[in-house]
Amino acid sequence: MPVSTRLRRPRPAPDAPEASASPGTTGPGEPPADEPSGRLARWRRDRPRAARNLRLTVHVLAAVLVVGALLLPNAGGALRPNRFTRIPAEAVIGAVLLLVLPRRPRTVVAALCGTGIGLLTVLNLLDMGFTEYLGRGFNLVLDWELFDDAHAYVADTTGGTAAAAAAAGLVLAVLLLVVATALATVRLGHLLHRHRDRAGQGALVTATAWIACTALGVQIAGVPVAADRGADTVREQARRVVDTLRDEAAFAKEARSDTFGATPPGQLVPGLRGKDVVLAFIESYGRTAVEDPVASPDVTRTLDARTEALAKAGYRARSGWLTSSTYGGSSWLGHSTALSGLWIDNQQRYRTVTTAGDHLTLTEAFRRTGAWDTVGVMPGVQKAWPEAEWYGLDKVYNAFELGYRGPKFSWSTMPDQYALEAFERLEHGRERDRPLMAEIILTSSHQPWAPLPELVDWEDLGDGSVFHAVHDAGKQPGDIVTDTTASREEYGRSVAYSVESLTRWLERYGTDDTVLVFLGDHQPIARVSSSDASRDVPVSVVAKDPEVLEKISGWNWTEGLTPAKDAPVWRMDAFRDRFLTAYGSTPHPTTG
Template sequence: MTFSLPQAPRWHLVLALSLLNVLLLTPELPWAGFPPRHWIALEAPLIVGLLALLPPSRWRRWLSGLVVLFALAIVFGAAGDALTQTMQGRSLNLYTDIKLIPILIELIVTNLGLPLAVAGLSAAGLAAFATGLLLARLLRGFHARNTPRALALLLVLTSGIGLAVVNAVSMGNAPAGITRLGHPAASFVMFEWQRAQETRQAMATFGRQLYDDDHAYAAPDGQALPGLANTDVILGFIESYGVAAIEREPFKAELRPRLETIEHQLGAAGLSVVTGRVTAATLGGQSWLNHATFASGLPVTSQLRFELMINSPHSTLIDDFKATGHTTIAIMPGIIRDWPEGDLYGYDEIHTAESMGYQGPSMGWASMPDQFTWQRVEDYALSRHQGPSFTELATLSSHAPWSPVIDVIEDWSTVGDGRVFDRWRGAGDDYASLWQDTEAMRRNYAPAIDYSLQAATGFARRYLGGNLPGGDHALMMILGDHQAAPAIIGGSPGKDVPMHVISDDPALLRGFLDNGFRPGMFPPGPEAAIPMAGVRDLLHRIYGDVTPGETSPTSDVGF
């Protein structure tokens, strides 16, 4: 005697409908929280009803498989959107962000270590596989022969009517019950499709700018900056340093007094400082896009734009300083492998983590502390070259998760090969676990920025305050590469970062004061902000013998 459950197919239908409904509601989770704004994703009963009307066949199995792939794609897209909104304060853009998957995987491996990263990614993959397999079996467990046709037709008709009603009331006030119905998966797909079309058009415009002969910077040789011909120029990016750190609690309570102290210290060292407000290309990450935006004078807001720019003949500030007679130097402690992009930029010298000779302990996520990196500017640029140099560096100590926070070594002459930092060996070894502790990261954020500012301005006081060889002058630009993630700094922080310009020659700073900067270490208000893509043009207006003109689009920053 065979035992059977004649009602099982109907339970398969109910379970399939419930699981599919949950999966298709996930696009709402990033911004609506849990529970989702809608209770029923109308796509779920429509899909289940249509499948129930089909007899068993190979085509039905294929369609069930496509439904499973669609549902999982929606889930992964929703997860990507949640991560993007949390870290960068914007929605996912599949057209451009798909290229960030290898970078994201590398970041996970770097922060968690290979074993934990493999375990975590494997667990996520197995969970997705198990969910997909369960949904596939449930979808194959019912069909027209064992599901009442009236029930299947009811699912199709009610979902169709629901979709029509939801769309009809979407422009006005909907009845209370209707607000629980929605089509989040379809809306997500349509949003990404429309954004892809807009991005494609924006990318075409960006590509034309790169190769337009009439564009001021399209020529590959760059344009000289004669006002800086005999001046050493240093461009330093401070990781995650945004104006929100100066303007929002609890961070400003620590950083504003530090800025006041630094202002007095610079003045005592015979240095002048002015500060402006610059709108970065990104928020919460992708530092290299802001470096490229600053250098190129174009809004490099995505990895796709970066690849187009770096492989084009469009010149950058590196070319401008070469044309001015500077030796161009890159000091990049965060680069831990080959860096072909550096060769494409055309630096005369490139120093990365492997070649910088650091013998001290690792500093959590950072390979070396900022003070050592700044010391290398003196070693590689100021004391080594007879003529003027242009040095660009990107520091790491203020990178998330901001551990460990150390102190500046008072005697810079002891920095040497970095062994002086052995006193902090082992500190910050738990940095991987800190990614799970948002409150701990928030506590460490301001002290980490404080340390980075002390290291940068301590270098300025020691090496620019009348100590340059041959009586040369120097111009030092320090700015944040982007704001910290909204999860740390708070919602809607904007993209503005401070830009401090320091020199031992006050005359070199007058042009900045004429363009919205103000004396001291505090940035002006948002009304004085200039796009990061406009800083190159600003430098040419101040120090060039020509006016490049309209070279810095300010509105095309979304893609």
């Protein structure tokens, strides 16, 4: 009786290497790694050409996303086609690594690499944004808390609902970007493995080309063909972190040294005894406001007209330039630098000096004498502000303590004219036992420069309700934020308004013993001032008493409110010591 037999295919050992499968497959009866089963699989079987085209399109998009992310520069001005015609070293190394790994480790490694690429892309985009607004890259150690400020700015400008939606959209976009780069890298890893022979040859050729281009310095349109942008991003971010950590300790020691730290009260600013000294910062009042052909016409007209009007009222002015420690924003860094004599260009330095230091500020120098009352008028402060004690201010009026009942003008809580009138009513115009030293922050020239306030009759200011009509007739932020020329024009108008409000206050309420010092805190954002703009801001001293200006004659500043182009330029941290010295203060240093 014949015996029938059935040939059986040998079952592979559990630990058989994946490489035993023929190229282009993932094992008997197993669908390709990137091909799902179910309804989509049936669609692919029924429409093979469409499925093949779709698969090819997804592969191409995945490659474009990963390679584009690896080549993405970290500056908006560098976003040009030639930046994406390069060979990224990280892609070559990643391809070789994924080719030699088995399936599971390959998937894990590809997902981790893709996540890393997505995070590096986010860092590059943050660098672009920070450079556009603050003139510097993103700092992993210091800048996270600035997102709260950005959210508050958007809420103040466009409303809480829009700010919440923008924040949610931004978080979602970041998550989608990271997930997309991770999935794209996994897909490319499986694709490479299914075509290992050709992929290996391609990786070898590409690596050879990268080495050759590096050795020969081959360029396309002035940009090297061989690239390692991902590694550049990692190195740059690591350098910033290390520099920040080193700077923290060095700056803490520097802040303990002070040229006037031990000066006796009787030897501080004797040259200004009996004077009311008003020190005003004008938001975003930079060199651009005076020299930019689009922004400056309104400003220069106002400066010239107000110089003439003040001269008729008996005032004279001298003006120069200071180089700010910040750019485009973070105004408090400029304020603290000018008043402390320390270069405070990041949030860590600001925290160090305001919370743990006793470095003498210019306002504290006046208070320490016992000869002045010191006050701050801060319409931009809308929460607790413990820095007041470090600044040496006996009394601070925040946005809610000036009696304003009118509308907000974008970010600015009230028009500068109203803030100055409130200062007159609450402090400057009162009968006093001793003179006044006041720090005033004027905010009407804060971006986005729409809507803008206009001067009204001082007698009509009241509680500010008069500004409702002005606000309603003004432009809205959306009218100008996407238009660079319009932004420059409105920026110039806003600065002109702030300067006119301040100088008209002086003309109206100043006395023979009033000394006004006003300056910008920083330049406006790069979209208005340009990416290569300086960090210079104007500074002016105005007084009736000729001796006040005579004491600074050695500064060689320009006569009037408009500093000449070639007027002296000092770093902003030099102002405190020069001011104290000019008005008779005697140095008594303390050391760290």
